[in-house]
Amino acid sequence: MADLRTTFAGIKSPNPFWLASAPPTDKAYNVVRAFKAGWGGAVWKTLGEDGPPIVNTASRYGALEVGGMRMVGFTNIELITDRPLQVNLDEIKQVKRDWPDRALVVSLMVPCVEESWKRILKRVEETNADGVELNFGCPHGMSERGMGAAVGQVPEYVEMVTRWCKQNTRMPVLVKLTPNVTNILGSARAAKRGGADGVSLINTVNSIIGVDLDRMAPYPVVAGKGTHGGYCGPAVKPIALHMISEIGRDPECAGLPISGIGGIATWRDATEFHALGAGTVQVCTAAMHYGFKIVDDMVDGLGNWLDAKGHRQLDAIVGRALPNVTDWQHLDLNYKIVARIDQDACIKCGLCYIACEDTSHQSIAALTTGGERRYEVIDRECVGCNLCMYACPVTGCISMVEVPTGRKPLTWLEHPNNPLRQAAE
Amino acid sequence: MGGAGGIASRRLSAEELSRNFADIHVPLDRERALIEASRCYFCYDAPCQQACPTGIDIPGFIRKIATDNVKGAAVTILSENIMGGACARVCPVEILCESACVRETQETRPIQIGALQRYATDWLFERKLQPFARASSTGKCVAVVGAGPAGLACAHRLALRGHDVTIFEAKPKAGGLNEYGIAAYKVPDDFAQAEVAFILGIGGIRIEFGKALGRDVSFAGLRRDFDAVFLGMGLAGVNALALDGEDMPGVMDAVAYIERLRQAADKSTLEIGRRVVVIGGGNTAIDIAVQSKRLGAEDVTVVYRRGPDHMGATRHEQELAQTNGVTLKHWARPARIVGHRGRLKEVEFKYTQLDEQGRLMATGDRFTLLADMLFKAIGQTFVPVPLGNGAAEPIELAGNRIEVNADRKTSLPDVWAGGDCVPGDDLTVSAVQDGKLAAEAIDRNLRSA
Ligand SMILES: Cc1cc2nc3c(=O)[nH]c(=O)nc-3n(C[C@H](O)[C@H](O)[C@H](O)COP(=O)(O)OP(=O)(O)OC[C@H]3O[C@@H](n4cnc5c(N)ncnc54)[C@H](O)[C@@H]3O)c2cc1C
Ligand SMILES: Cc1cc2nc3c(=O)[nH]c(=O)nc-3n(C[C@H](O)[C@H](O)[C@H](O)COP(=O)(O)O)c2cc1C
Ligand code: SF4
Ligand code: SF4
Ligand code: SF4
Numbered sequence: 082m083a084d085l086r087t088t089f090a091g092i093k094s095p096n097p098f099w100l101a102s103a104p105p106t107d108k109a110y111n112v113v114r115a116f117k118a119g120w121g122g123a124v125w126k127t128l129g130e131d132g133p134p135i136v137n138t139a140s141r142y143g144a145l146e147v148g149g150m151r152m153v154g155f156t157n158i159e160l161i162t163d164r165p166l167q168v169n170l171d172e173i174k175q176v177k178r179d180w181p182d183r184a185l186v187v188s189l190m191v192p193c194v195e196e197s198w199k200r201i202l203k204r205v206e207e208t209n210a211d212g213v214e215l216n217f218g219c220p221h222g223m224s225e226r227g228m229g230a231a232v233g234q235v236p237e238y239v240e241m242v243t244r245w246c247k248q249n250t251r252m253p254v255l256v257k258l259t260p261n262v263t264n265i266l267g268s269a270r271a272a273k274r275g276g277a278d279g280v281s282l283i284n285t286v287n288s289i290i291g292v293d294l295d296r297m298a299p300y301p302v303v304a305g306k307g308t309h310g311g312y313c314g315p316a317v318k319p320i321a322l323h324m325i326s327e328i329g330r331d332p333e334c335a336g337l338p339i340s341g342i343g344g345i346a347t348w349r350d351a352t353e354f355h356a357l358g359a360g361t362v363q364v365c366t367a368a369m370h371y372g373f374k375i376v377d378d379m380v381d382g383l384g385n386w387l388d389a390k391g392h393r394q395l396d397a398i399v400g401r402a403l404p405n406v407t408d409w410q411h412l413d414l415n416y417k418i419v420a421r422i423d424q425d426a427c428i429k430c431g432l433c434y435i436a437c438e439d440t441s442h443q444s445i446a447a448l449t450t451g452g453e454r455r456y457e458v459i460d461r462e463c464v465g466c467n468l469c470m471y472a473c474p475v476t477g478c479i480s481m482v483e484v485p486t487g488r489k490p491l492t493w494l495e496h497p498n499n500p501l502r503q504a505a506e
Numbered sequence: 507m508g509g510a511g512g513i514a515s516r517r518l519s520a521e522e523l524s525r526n527f528a529d530i531h532v533p534l535d536r537e538r539a540l541i542e543a544s545r546c547y548f549c550y551d552a553p554c555q556q557a558c559p560t561g562i563d564i565p566g567f568i569r570k571i572a573t574d575n576v577k578g579a580a581v582t583i584l585s586e587n588i589m590g591g592a593c594a595r596v597c598p599v600e601i602l603c604e605s606a607c608v609r610e611t612q613e614t615r616p617i618q619i620g621a622l623q624r625y626a627t628d629w630l631f632e633r634k635l636q637p638f639a640r641a642s643s644t645g646k647c648v649a650v651v652g653a654g655p656a657g658l659a660c661a662h663r664l665a666l667r668g669h670d671v672t673i674f675e676a677k678p679k680a681g682g683l684n685e686y687g688i689a690a691y692k693v694p695d696d697f698a699q700a701e702v703a704f705i706l707g708i709g710g711i712r713i714e715f716g717k718a719l720g721r722d723v724s725f726a727g728l729r730r731d732f733d734a735v736f737l738g739m740g741l742a743g744v745n746a747l748a749l750d751g752e753d754m755p756g757v758m759d760a761v762a763y764i765e766r767l768r769q770a771a772d773k774s775t776l777e778i779g780r781r782v783v784v785i786g787g788g789n790t791a792i793d794i795a796v797q798s799k800r801l802g803a804e805d806v807t808v809v810y811r812r813g814p815d816h817m818g819a820t821r822h823e824q825e826l827a828q829t830n831g832v833t834l835k836h837w838a839r840p841a842r843i844v845g846h847r848g849r850l851k852e853v854e855f856k857y858t859q860l861d862e863q864g865r866l867m868a869t870g871d872r873f874t875l876l877a878d879m880l881f882k883a884i885g886q887t888f889v890p891v892p893l894g895n896g897a898a899e900p901i902e903l904a905g906n907r908i909e910v911n912a913d914r915k916t917s918l919p920d921v922w923a924g925g926d927c928v929p930g931d932d933l934t935v936s937a938v939q940d941g942k943l944a945a946e947a948i949d950r951n952l953r954s955a
Contacts, residue, residue: 148572149544428608431550447551454553474547475612 083387084394085380087121089360090253090279090338092211094184096121097395098351098379101281101342101363102188102214102257105373107162109172113179118373119380122184124281124363127161127216128169130191130201135163143290143300143310154316155366156290158301158308160222161190166204174208184361186255190216190228193238195245202250212253215246217268218284220261220311230284233259236271243275253278255340258324260317261287265324270333279338280328281363283321285311314366318344322357326406329358346375348382355395356402413490418465418481420444420458426478429454433469433479441468460484512780512878513756517802523773526800530691531595531621539625543572546617549608554619557606559931560587560939564603568622580630581637583623588662588942589655591631591701592684593935594624595692598789600822602935631700636707641668643710646952649674649732651719651892654682655934656738656925658705659941660948665710667949672732673711676718680706682740682925684934686765689793690773691800720892729920733955734948737893737908737916737923738941741886741932747785751843752882756850760784760794760883767797776801779878783853784808785840786883788818794881795832806832807875811839811858811866841872843880852876888927904929913947914940922948 085096099122100106100115107126115123129135137159145154162169177185187210191197205213217233224231232238239256246254256272258265260283272280289309291300299307321343328334341359345351346367354362367375383395392398422433434456437445444462448455458469470479494503518526534542546568554564563582570579583590599605599620607616630637646669650657653675661671679685681698688698706713717723719739728735744759746752756779770776778801784791787810795808810817813836814824827834842854853875856868888907902909902917907929910916914924924940926932 149541428611429553430547430608431552432547435550454551474608 082384083392085121085384085387087361087395089184089340090212090255092122092184092186092253093182094121094361095182096380096383097355097359097361098376099123099184099186099340099361099363100368101365102127102186102216103365103369104159105365105368108164108169109176112172112176112185115368115373115376116176116180116183119376120183120373122186122211122361124186124188124214125169125173125210127188127190128166128201128205129161129189130197131166134165135160137163138303140301140303145290145314145316152314152366152370154288154290154312155314155369156288156301156310156312157285158221158303158310161216166201170204170208173205173210177209177211184212185210186212186214188214188216188257190223193227193232193242195249198242198245199249202246202252206250206252210252212255212278213246213250214255214257214281215242216257216284217242218257218259218282220259220285220287221309230259230261233257233268233284234262236267239268240271240275243272243277247276255279255281257284257342258282259284260320260324260343265327266331266334269328269331269337273334273337277337279340279360281340281342282324282328283317283343285313286317286320288312313343314370315344315346318350318353322353325354325359326357326403329400329403330406346370348379348386351379352383352386352398353402355399357406358400358403360399410493413492414496415486415488415491417484417486419460419463419484420465420467420469421480421482422456422458423478423480424455426475427456428475428478429456430474431456432472432474436468436472441466445469513777514780515777516774517778518774520774523801527690527694527773529694530689531624533628534618534621534625536625539571539622540574542618542622543568545609546572547608553606553608554603554617558587558603559933559935560593560942562586562590562603562623564619567626568617568619571622571626576626576629577635577637579626583626584630584637586942587935587938588659588705589684589701589934589938590623591627591704592655592688592693592698593938594620594627595697596684596688597933597935598820598822601820631704636704638662638666638708640665640708640710643670644668644952646670646733647672647731648734648736648948648952649728650736650738651728652676652682652738652740652925653680653702653713654738654740654925655684655937656740656927656941657682657736658702659938660736660738660922660924660945661711661941662705662708663942663945664948665708667945669710669733669949669952671711673713674717674719674723674728675713675715676721678715680713680715682738682937686768687761687790688768688934689764689797690768691797718892720894725893729918733920733952735921736941736944736948737921737927738925738937739892740926742889743887744882745885745887747840747843747882747884749840749843751845751850754843754845754850755848756845756878757843757880758882760786760790760881761886763881764790764794764797767801773801778803780804781876782806782879782881783875783877784881784883786810786881786885787812787816788883788885789820789823790886791881791883792819792823792827792832794883795827796830798879798881799830799832803879807835808832809835809838809840809855809875811837813837838873839868844874850877850880853880886926886932910940912943914944915947 087097102124106123112123141159143156144152147153187205220230223229256277289299339359340361341354342363345364351362434445434447444459446457473479548565552565567579567582603619604616610616650673653673680702684698782798782803784795795806799806838855841856844852857871908923910928922944925937
């Protein structure tokens, strides 16, 4: 099977599947179970300063259910670890000693003063952990106290804190980015300037997951009230993919290792992150939903897929899709596809028809031939939007087929309708 | 056990009987209903809806179940089919809505439309909600003959539209075959009467029990005293075998026996043979066979003159009989009823086959079945006598039933008809649709007059 070993920002792990800093990595008990199950690494649940322990609320999570599918999206209003610092450090040290081949990274969040960072870095170094991850992402609670996303949303702070850390430790420094910004490149470039060895993203997205219509309060409800939480799980994957691709194709961030996070539940999800440039991936919600055993299929599935594609190691595909991620203006406007219905697979539900008829281009005819329902694409009307293919409940029944136009590729930049067009070369 | 010869009551214990006649289907709870509802694709111009004789908006009500708008789902159902509760229990969905479901095409596992329909309607009934209110009174009065599904559906729709309705019902209870004919385990716990109460709950409907057309009231009298008349009198007659010994003790009419069974508060009082033979191939044959078995008969054999595909009973019903231990014998017809000391002893059958022209003929071979009881289930017939034909203005018949047009209007200008007494499928759901369509036509007619 293909070699899944990775070296990420100098940190080695037997496979690219790490657990993200969150409840699954809260203590030695969890992390040891995870390593036994086969996880390649773990980012320990975020540590804070020594002092009175963090307190959490009762009722901490909320979930989005769609069509009977549980936890399509997940939210939490938890803070960083609520265990004493020394207990965590002792456990980290022991776990690293017992599992030397696994990546063990420690997530940190302390107030925005150099002394605080310096102090905690010293103590983490003593554990022999492989690296640190600066949590600039937590969008709730901690940000009200000037930490987490409150730092991550200001590129100057990101750069400053990253630099402090680089100056005060020999360990690799990963910077975990918040998606709650209008342009991820601001904080990614700042991390790079500060000397980060890598970035991890995304942390959770600001959200209200739902409203309890009886109690008239947002979920999760705490004694009749609620607050915005951090959104994660399958539903955030598209946001994460976009953000890592933006960093992956940014010349200023070139060479910056990326640990992809957000909605990863299967090897397929993970491979999409790798294709857009992630060297490792991190998982939280999927583990919280199904337990650690899911890594078995992730390792196995990725290996089998690499074998089937003829790749000997994971590196071969990292960033392979990036050259094909471009801006809209570079897309070929002369490319034409139309929908094709496989009449033998069609079950005559009419969903393609009503989707196109009510909301797209009226390009599907609802016919009755010999008393039988029949749906046919009107090629000349079809704009090739894909809607019907996604509405159709039968996988593979509608496919989009290319129609050769005989015309040369034409982008918006050269298009006659573009007042600012460039002459075609 | 008590009784004569091979016929006895109390073959089973009270517990066994109550188990045997309890609900044959486990209703869906909320969790299972939500899972099932989430399987529905919400089809456009849904094939299931096209296949429902009453045209219930099936994707619409299933979506409402999925969003926990169960009341809305029930009202969607009942607006098209006021007997949606009974139909959820008795409809042969395997040849109606569920056979048309695209999930049947896709994975031979259709959405359980009947079970979902029951979930929604039960929800409403359990809460004793009355979702319908009458339109303001029109001052018109309509006579309905028969308080079966056709008559009740017609009466309800007429009352909804603001007309006053008087139903003339020969029997002491309303519901028609829902009360007297449908297999007991399909509608246990007095469901039929609860549904009748719900239907009458709208107001404006009066039932005159024990009043038979042709005996207590005349057709001409109804036409004179009411603004319109709806005939929903079902099928009062049964076909005969035309064999000697048909009136011998032990030879019975299945529909009449089922009526006794349905009305018996204590099923252990019913006498049933050790060896029961049923002749017929429709749902009545299956129903009497299964219920005989569930009363404790040892050997029950249904004998039908053609093959399994020709049976009126659906495949599902045939399987139900088989899983209840009933033997189905095809391609044979009764030739002789043999008695002993004045009681039924055995029935002799001739094997049958189709000749080149597709006609049914005897092969010449015979066989004999021992029988303590023989049930005739070879079809019911319409009896036109109460309509007093031969009067000045006779009502047209089509074949052996009352002729009607698409609006369920008869040849007489003020008379509509529906249900089993008109041509078409003999199903509860079809009777409801007939009653509904006739009521809408009557309403239009009375308003334009
Ligand atoms: C044994 C059996 C089992 C069946 N099982 C099913 C099943 O599982 N599913 C299904 O969909 N269908 C089933 N059916 C068919 C279904 O019951 C009928 O199609 C349906 O009841 C027809 O309704 P209706 O209103 O036309 O007639 P009925 O239900 O027969 O009602 C007619 C009413 O008119 C009354 N009446 C008759 N004559 C007079 C008169 N002269 N004056 C006043 N009142 C009169 C009767 O007493 C009765 O109340 C079954 C039928 C039988 C016999
Ligand atoms: C309950 C919960 C607690 C979390 N706590 C932290 C934390 O302490 N530090 C941190 O960097 N991220 C934290 N996260 C964010 C996750 O590490 C991860 O970035 C996010 O959940 C997206 O990944 P996912 O879609 O696989 O869950 C938390 C997430 C959850 C659900
Ligand atoms: S691809 Fe779009 S336009 Fe074409 S048939 Fe499908 S929905 Fe209509
Ligand atoms: S959506 Fe798919 S299955 Fe349904 S009618 Fe259209 S092509 Fe057929
Ligand atoms: S045909 Fe089946 S899937 Fe489609 S709307 Fe009807 S019940 Fe739902």
